[in-house]
Amino acid sequence: MKKLFFFCIIFFITVSCFAQKQEASFPLIPDFTKNDRILIFAPHPDDESIGTAGVIQKALDAGAGVWVCCYTNGDANQLAFIMYEKRFTFRKGEFLHMGSVRKKETLDALKFLGVGADRVFFLGYPDFGTMRIMLKHWGNTKPYKSLFTRVSKVPYKENLSWGSPYTGESILRDVKAVFLDVKPTKIFVSHPADTNGDHQSLYLFLRVALWDLEARLKAPQIYPYLVHCARWPEPRGFYPDMALMPPEWFMNFQIHWMSLVLSAEEINKKNQAFDFYKSQIPYNPRYLHTFARSNELFGDYPVLKLKDSSPARVDWQESFGPEAIIKEKDRDKDNVFLFYAKSEGKLYIKLSLSRKITKGVTSSIYLLPYSRNTDFADMPKIRLAITRTRLRAYDKKNRVFISHAKMSIVDNDSILIEFPLASLNFPDYILSRARIHTDAVASDLSAWRVLELE
The missing domain is CATH 3.40.50.10320 (LmbE-like)
Known part of the structure; x- marks a missing residue:
């Protein structure tokens, strides 16, 4: 004693x-x-x-x-x-x-x-x-x-x-x-x-x-x-x-x-x-x-400045890495990374895990665009609901169809999303956040980030 x-x-x-x-x-x-x-x-x-x-x-x-x-x-x-x-x-x-x-x-x-x-x-x-x-x-x-x-x-x-x-x-x-x-x-x-x-x-x-x-x-x-x-x-x-x-x-x-x-x-x-x-x-x-x-x-957090880049060489801006995970069951099993980029009128979002993406991985990405030319009340308030096989979009309470929005799995450990900036009214800024859940980790990646589109 x-x-x-x-x-x-x-x-x-x-x-x-x-x-x-x-x-x-x-x-x-x-x-x-x-x-x-x-x-x-x-x-x-x-x-x-x-x-x-x-x-x-x-x-x-x-x-x-x-x-x-x-x-x-x-x-x-x-x-x-x-x-x-x-x-x-x-x-x-x-x-x-x-x-x-x-x-x-x-x-x-x-x-x-x-x-x-x-x-x-x-x-x-x-x-x-x-x-x-x-x-x-x-x-x-x-x-x-x-x-x-x-x-x-x-x-x-x-x-x-x-x-x-x-x-x-x-x-x-x-x-x-x-x-x-x-x-x-x-x-x-x-x-x-x-x-x-x-x-x-x-x-x-x-x-x-x-x-x-x-x-x-x-x-x-x-x-x-x-x-x-x-x-x-x-x-x-x-x-x-x-x-x-x-x-x-x-x-x-x-x-x-x-x-x-x-x-x-x-x-x-x-x-x-x-x-x-x-x-x-x-x-x-x-x-x-x-x-x-x-x-x-x-x-x-610093503002993430997204400059227009070539599709062949996307200029990814990292939003967070494993240090930003707020809630988790086992830190050793999964690390999650989020990246943003802009190219040829599209917003690119990449979610990467430290292991293979399975059916147990689901996520939501929020996109709140701001434009100096449009009242914020009139701008869309987008939530993307993502699974391994499906991408769905919601504007406020309503499900919406976003033409040319795409999702793909890259190297079995990353989700890549292409989202047309026209659907966000070509904003000056975007307030964005991701929430991710896997079968091993319950992560609430609750840090909102400011994206500035240059």
């Missing part, structure tokens, strides 16, 4: 020292100034403190302006509700009550950190539903109806978006309104590789809103922060001397990580801010405090 205790102590000290040593190798976020206007987007109430409580403190100390925008009211966390209220219910009013509780918790936490309620926006879009809105609810499609609150428009009267239908047009309009109000120089937003759909969709809406406002708004710097990722961060609990490091499979693949080093006082204040989120603590008491580390971490 003594030997085991001694080993555990040595292991903890080694891990702590290693983490701090690695942190020093990351570039630091530039210092804030009094001319900065900081806008923090939080998918749910508490994400603003998880990802950026240190940012808030340092920016305010520098004299910068700080604003926070909460995307949802976080009204769909049923497990947290049960633990907090100590009762079980599926009544619509109780979910809305939880949304109001979480809003107040966030306002109290931000007041403690130094941000007044007059600089906090609440939109109130559906918790656990915004990705479906991005992918399917545009144009003539009916507004999304929340599985939990069972409403199809923003129900919170005090929110900026009260009464807005749950559609892509509503969210995009409101995100742009916040941008034009704040005119930010720096934006902190959820990460495109986060495993939570609301976190992913907020990043996507932000990208589209900024493209729409290119002529009216000076381009701000964007700093994505990660919250949800399998088995991360570890260990759980308050360890103020440990650094927050990227998940191991993100360490060496394309993401340009940057760090914000916090003082002991800033760490403690961040940790104290978590205590205001009383509804979220009972069901996972140590989780929030895990993010009160010696630094905060930010990073994004």
Whole structure:
């Protein structure tokens, strides 16, 4: 028993020292100034403190302006509700009550950190539903109806978006309104590789809103922060001397990580801010405090620039490799790679495995094109459903036939897709993601990438 205790102590000290040593190798976020206007987007109430409580403190100390925008009211966390209220219910009013509780918790936490309620926006879009809105609810499609609150428009009267239908047009309009109000120089937003759909969709809406406002708004710097990722961060609990490091499979693949080093006082204040989120603590008491580390971490994937190339010599751009796999059963059995290229009016997509593709391999590829010449609401929202023998295409909720779209198996370990750019209205950008499942690996390759077509 003594030997085991001694080993555990040595292991903890080694891990702590290693983490701090690695942190020093990351570039630091530039210092804030009094001319900065900081806008923090939080998918749910508490994400603003998880990802950026240190940012808030340092920016305010520098004299910068700080604003926070909460995307949802976080009204769909049923497990947290049960633990907090100590009762079980599926009544619509109780979910809305939880949304109001979480809003107040966030306002109290931000007041403690130094941000007044007059600089906090609440939109109130559906918790656990915004990705479906991005992918399917545009144009003539009916507004999304929340599985939990069972409403199809923003129900919170005090929110900026009260009464807005749950559609892509509503969210995009409101995100742009916040941008034009704040005119930010720096934006902190959820990460495109986060495993939570609301976190992913907020990043996507932000990208589209900024493209729409290119002529009216000076381009701000964007700093994505990660919250949800399998088995991360570890260990759980308050360890103020440990650094927050990227998940191991993100360490060496394309993401340009940057760090914000916090003082002991800033760490403690961040940790104290978590205590205001009383509804979220009972069901996972140590989780929030895990993010009160010696630094905060930010990073994004670079834009993949697709230049026109010859069909005989395709210029492939790698989107991710094995380091980007989020969920898996056995890392040693399969590695998955995704590549994009552009040639003669076609988008080429290649999915490669480290073994033969069998009937057990299925995948979905999402293509959300953006054009400066067409309203984003009118652009297709494509999902390609792929098996070894079949390629099917869907635009929002409807199956569609795409002329000249082709799929083939190459060398028994790769799927090659040719997709006509005319079917995407010859976009300037494409937001894309792949999800792949095999009989050996359950992979959720949830990192959305920005493709720029040159």
